Amino acid sequence: MNSSGVLKSSSSELDLDRPNIEDYLPSGAAIQQEPRGKLRLHDLLDISPTLSEAAGAIVDDSFTRCFKSNPPEPWNWNIYLFPLWCFGVLLRYLIVFPTRVLVLTIGWIIFLSSFIPVHFLLKGHDRLRRSIERSLVEMICSFFVASWTGVVRYHGPRPSRRPKQVFVANHTSMIDFIVLEQMTAFAVIMQKHPGWVGLLQSTILESVGCIWFNRSEAKDREIVARKLREHVQGADNNPLLIFPEGTCVNNHYTVMFKKGAFELGCTVCPVAIKYNKIFVDAFWNSRKQSFTKHLLQLMTSWAVVCDVWYLEPQSLKPGETPIEFAERVRDIISTRAGLKKVPWDGYLKYSRPSPKHRERKQQNFAESVLRRLEEK
Amino acid sequence: MGNTSSMLTQYDIEEVQQHCKHAFTQQEIVSLYQRFCQLDRNNCGFIPSDEFLSIPEFAVNPLSQSLLRMLDGFNFKEFIAFLSAFSPRSTLQHKIEFIFKVYDTDCNGKVSFDDMLTVLRDLTGQYMSEHQRKEVLAQVLEEAGYTKDSFLVLSDFMKILGNSDLKMEAEVPVD
Numbered sequence: 001m002n003s004s005g006v007l008k009s010s011s012s013e014l015d016l017d018r019p020n021i022e023d024y025l026p027s028g029a030a031i032q033q034e035p036r037g038k039l040r041l042h043d044l045l046d047i048s049p050t051l052s053e054a055a056g057a058i059v060d061d062s063f064t065r066c067f068k069s070n071p072p073e074p075w076n077w078n079i080y081l082f083p084l085w086c087f088g089v090l091l092r093y094l095i096v097f098p099t100r101v102l103v104l105t106i107g108w109i110i111f112l113s114s115f116i117p118v119h120f121l122l123k124g125h126d127r128l129r130r131s132i133e134r135s136l137v138e139m140i141c142s143f144f145v146a147s148w149t150g151v152v153r154y155h156g157p158r159p160s161r162r163p164k165q166v167f168v169a170n171h172t173s174m175i176d177f178i179v180l181e182q183m184t185a186f187a188v189i190m191q192k193h194p195g196w197v198g199l200l201q202s203t204i205l206e207s208v209g210c211i212w213f214n215r216s217e218a219k220d221r222e223i224v225a226r227k228l229r230e231h232v233q234g235a236d237n238n239p240l241l242i243f244p245e246g247t248c249v250n251n252h253y254t255v256m257f258k259k260g261a262f263e264l265g266c267t268v269c270p271v272a273i274k275y276n277k278i279f280v281d282a283f284w285n286s287r288k289q290s291f292t293k294h295l296l297q298l299m300t301s302w303a304v305v306c307d308v309w310y311l312e313p314q315s316l317k318p319g320e321t322p323i324e325f326a327e328r329v330r331d332i333i334s335t336r337a338g339l340k341k342v343p344w345d346g347y348l349k350y351s352r353p354s355p356k357h358r359e360r361k362q363q364n365f366a367e368s369v370l371r372r373l374e375e376k
Numbered sequence: 377m378g379n380t381s382s383m384l385t386q387y388d389i390e391e392v393q394q395h396c397k398h399a400f401t402q403q404e405i406v407s408l409y410q411r412f413c414q415l416d417r418n419n420c421g422f423i424p425s426d427e428f429l430s431i432p433e434f435a436v437n438p439l440s441q442s443l444l445r446m447l448d449g450f451n452f453k454e455f456i457a458f459l460s461a462f463s464p465r466s467t468l469q470h471k472i473e474f475i476f477k478v479y480d481t482d483c484n485g486k487v488s489f490d491d492m493l494t495v496l497r498d499l500t501g502q503y504m505s506e507h508q509r510k511e512v513l514a515q516v517l518e519e520a521g522y523t524k525d526s527f528l529v530l531s532d533f534m535k536i537l538g539n540s541d542l543k544m545e546a547e548v549p550v551d
Contacts (some may be wrong), residue, residue, distance in 0.1 A: 041517060043516075047495065049543075052462065052543070052546055054439060056547070057434040059549075060548070061431045061432070062433070064431060068414065355436075358436045358437070365499050366501070367503065
């Protein structure tokens with residue numbers, strides 16, 4: 001990838017420098033070889049390539065595909081499968097679900113009755129307090145995973161606590177964090193949520209170390225970058241987990257990684273997470289469901305099955321820009337988890353694309369017209 | 377996520393096929409229906425133009441504004457009829473008619489110099505001055521035998537674009 005210098009970077013939140021999108025779009029998009037010969041009326045009137053691209057985007061586009069939840073095909077529509085399915089539903093809702101709620105409640109009781117005393121009584125003994133709080137957080141996450149009958153297979157060496165390293169992973173749902181946290185207490189950087197999730201964030205997650213950001217604030221980026229740098233320098237802090245996609249994607253694709261995690265001057269340890277859809281679709285479509293509903297859906301399904309791979313730590317190669325580094329790590333994670341890469345920025349869910357891409361097309365066309373005008 | 381192909385009966389599919397003059401196979405119509413339902417987020421059977429702007433690949437297209445003018449408030453039949461110009465089975469005439477409609481902003485069957493200038497402006501943006509655009513357009517018009525004040529009608533477009541190998545297709549993914 002040699003063209004990361006083509007689009008100039010700017011400080012605006014949404015104007016992220018990125019590699020050449022034309023490299024990714026289907027080859028039909030870069031349709032013509034340069035038209036030759038003198039410019040004629042028919043060349044100006046023939047807008048068919050541009051229209052074809054527009055129609056292609058209407059018919060199918062790689063961005064919307066990333067956020068499509070794919071419901072499983074219904075299989076229960078005949079005379080013997082339907083009663084079986086009904087029986088399964090009754091089992092899940094009337095027996096399994098209450099058991100899970102019970103398990104989770106017990107877990108919370110144990111957690112709170114240990115966490116609160118430790119938090120207040122051991123105020124002076126920071127190291128001990130934090131070590132206990134870490135184990136408690138890992139424990140409550142295990143309870144959460146148990147409440148979905150989570151079957152998580154971890155592959156690769158477990159994360160170690162060393163300074164100057166960050167962990168990056170692909171993002172499908174907020175439960176990614178819980179799945180990873182039950183193995184190692186990570187510090188995490190998250191969007192601040194409202195409601196009960198926000199409450200959890202400000203109390204319990206504070207103890208493992210958390211950094212908040214606000215997507216809609218433009219200046220936020222610099223503040224967050226500074227906080228990230230401070231965190232990774234501290235030897236006592238928990239290893240930092242970052243989801244560079246910035247948004248939840250449906251576990252079939254990965255969107256562009258934001259470069260923030262890759263310009264901290266640390267080793268980056270990639271983590272790949274892949275959920276098995278047969279049991280439940282773990283994709284949290286935040287546009288369609290609140291997190292509470294999502295959790296309830298998980299708790300009334302049979303199981304959450306996933307694989308987690310801890311991959312080889314990567315460092316910035318000499319002569320590599322942070323963006324190229326981010327793309328290289330994205331490649332490693334996508335290959336391991338069997339995900340396809342798309343060239344879009346996840347934040348396009350919330351905003352329009354930068355005019356730069358359109359301007360490039362306009363520039364190409366204008367230059368071609370002017371050049372052909374000269375030919376006689 | 378809602379609608380599956382079971383919502384479309386065989387009758388519906390055939391009716392839509394008739395409407396678009398068999399530009400799409402039945403499988404393609406089913407795929408396009410799924411796509412329509414995906415874009416129609418409020419499930420009201422009708423897509424407002426904003427929805428198309430939320431597709432980044434469409435929003436970066438220079439002609440998106442001109443197309444949006446044609447795209448407001450589609451139901452499924454109109455969606456198919458609109459896309460039928462991009463099927464490999466549609467005739468050259470149909471495609472040229474579509475291009476004509478993109479140019480003919482006031483839908484009066486005539487394309488003026490200004491209409492053509494508007495499209496050229498969309499295609500070139502800030503990379504050509506207004507003066508350059510007018511000059512280029514006037515020059516190629518004259519070479520083709522028209523003047524700045526002529527109005528082009530559909531038959532003119534057929535003549536100009538008719539004997540080229542016009543390729544205007546969008547592939548419908550069929551799974």
